[in-house]
Amino acid sequence: MDFDLEELVHVEQTFYDEGYRDGYAHGRIHGLIEGRALGREKGFEMWEELGFYEGFALMWAAILEKQGRRDDRAASNIRHLLDLIAQFPKFNPSAAEPSELDIPKLFRQIRSRYKALCATLGVRPTLRAGGAAGSPDGDEDPAHSPIEDASTDSTTVWKIDNKPRARGNNDLSF
Amino acid sequence: MDLDDSPWGENVKSVQDSEWSKLSSDFVNAGYREGITAGKEGALQEGFDEGFAQTGAPLGRNLGMLRGFSSALASFLASTSAQEHTERDQLLNEARTISSALSDVRFSDIDPPDTQAMEHAKEHMEDAEDVVASEELQEKRDMESLEDLMDRMGATPSAKQANRPTPEDVAQLEQRLHTLAQTLGLTLPSR
Numbered sequence: 101m102d103f104d105l106e107e108l109v110h111v112e113q114t115f116y117d118e119g120y121r122d123g124y125a126h127g128r129i130h131g132l133i134e135g136r137a138l139g140r141e142k143g144f145e146m147w148e149e150l151g152f153y154e155g156f157a158l159m160w161a162a163i164l165e166k167q168g169r170r171d172d173r174a175a176s177n178i179r180h181l182l183d184l185i186a187q188f189p190k191f192n193p194s195a196a197e198p199s200e201l202d203i204p205k206l207f208r209q210i211r212s213r214y215k216a217l218c219a220t221l222g223v224r225p226t227l228r229a230g231g232a233a234g235s236p237d238g239d240e241d242p243a244h245s246p247i248e249d250a251s252t253d254s255t256t257v258w259k260i261d262n263k264p265r266a267r268g269n270n271d272l273s274f
Numbered sequence: 275m276d277l278d279d280s281p282w283g284e285n286v287k288s289v290q291d292s293e294w295s296k297l298s299s300d301f302v303n304a305g306y307r308e309g310i311t312a313g314k315e316g317a318l319q320e321g322f323d324e325g326f327a328q329t330g331a332p333l334g335r336n337l338g339m340l341r342g343f344s345s346a347l348a349s350f351l352a353s354t355s356a357q358e359h360t361e362r363d364q365l366l367n368e369a370r371t372i373s374s375a376l377s378d379v380r381f382s383d384i385d386p387p388d389t390q391a392m393e394h395a396k397e398h399m400e401d402a403e404d405v406v407a408s409e410e411l412q413e414k415r416d417m418e419s420l421e422d423l424m425d426r427m428g429a430t431p432s433a434k435q436a437n438r439p440t441p442e443d444v445a446q447l448e449q450r451l452h453t454l455a456q457t458l459g460l461t462l463p464s465r
Contacts, residue, residue, distance in 0.1 A: 112297075115305065116301045118305060119303060119307075120305035120306065121309060123305060123308065123309025123310035123311075124309035124310065124312055126310050127310035127312060127317070128314065128316065128317040130317075131313060131318045132318075132321035132324075133321065134314070134318060135317060135318040135321025135324075136388060136390075136391075137321075137411055138325065138410070138411065139321060139322035139329075140333075140385060141411060142322075142326055143325065143326035143331035144329075144330040144381045146331070146334065147331040147332070147334035148334035148335070148337055148338040150335065150338060151334060151336065151337065151338020152341045153338075155342020155343045155345075155463070156342035156343070157342070158339075158342070158463035159343045159460075159462070159463060162460050162461070162463055163346065166458075166459060166460055190332070190335070191323065191327030191331065192326045223352075224349070226349075
């Protein structure tokens with residue numbers, strides 16, 4: 101059997117390219133599906149916790165107003181808490197525009213501001229159930245903040261990471 | 275029946291053909307494998323951002339705020355001993371009931387289906403692994419079903435064991451929260 105080697109190489113490339121094109125289209129669908137599932141979960145987890153603090157602060161603001169209670173410390177804590185939450189992105193800032201936002205730090209600030217607000221109100225901080233349940237009562241060690249082991253560490257953009265999440269006792273501790 | 279199929283027939287053409295199709299499918303397959311990996315990697319972040327911004331964050335914020343409202347009302351009712359509401363205990367009870375029902379809700383109870391994922395899974399049902407989006411999430415689902423199992427084994431078999439909450443349940447809880455706030459002369463903050 102004799103053939104033109106040049107031609108064969110070219111033909112191989114054509115077959116390869118054809119397969120690659122189809123594979124790429126298929127892989128893209130899977131990437132979108134998988135990425136979306138992770139993003140939904142992550143976005144929910146974070147905003148569910150933040151929303152809790154936000155709702156708590158807003159409701160208390162309404163209560164204080166209704167009571168005509170002049171409580172400057174509580175009011176200032178509420179304002180600061182809402183201000184911090186407003187800084188938190190509702191979408192994932194893509195790699196295109198790297199921001200200087202330190203997500204874990206912001207989360208820590210929000211949690212401690214929530215605790216401060218509870219203290220001024222004379223109310224016990226609530227231990228919240230749910231995926232991202234920070235333990236807002238007593239756990240002062242920022243290293244144990246559950247958000248730390250998520251995909252947010254050090255970077256300002258949430259990258260997909262394939263490392264399995266350190267899923268320790270967080271989920272069963274309450 | 276084609277006589278050329280005879281194994282004794284030295285049919286050069288058919289040997290060439292099968293060589294040819296083997297060669298082509300080898301390279302097509304190799305390309306496909308590389309392509310599927312590249313395509314997936316390239317789309318992960320895009321999918322993540324979309325799921326985060328369009329579904330996860332707004333849904334989480336909505337549920338979280340409802341929890342925050344109920345928590346604030348419960349803590350307010352618990353702390354207000356001044357005016358001795360005869361109905362206070364009742365309201366406090368309601369606030370706590372709503373609160374605990376809300377904290378029972380998981381993302382998987384209320385997340386809208388991913389239509390693309392469902393359509394695609396239908397497209398190739400033969401690949402069972404495609405139904406599961408990722409290992410990490412599967413782990414979480416496993417953990418949740420384990421929790422359910424442990425709930426059921428618990429000493430107090432509660433009524434909630436039977437069904438997971440639905441989005442309608444959440445809407446109903448929100449309505450109860452509205453009513454509760456109104457009773458206290460308050461309105462739920464807008465979201």
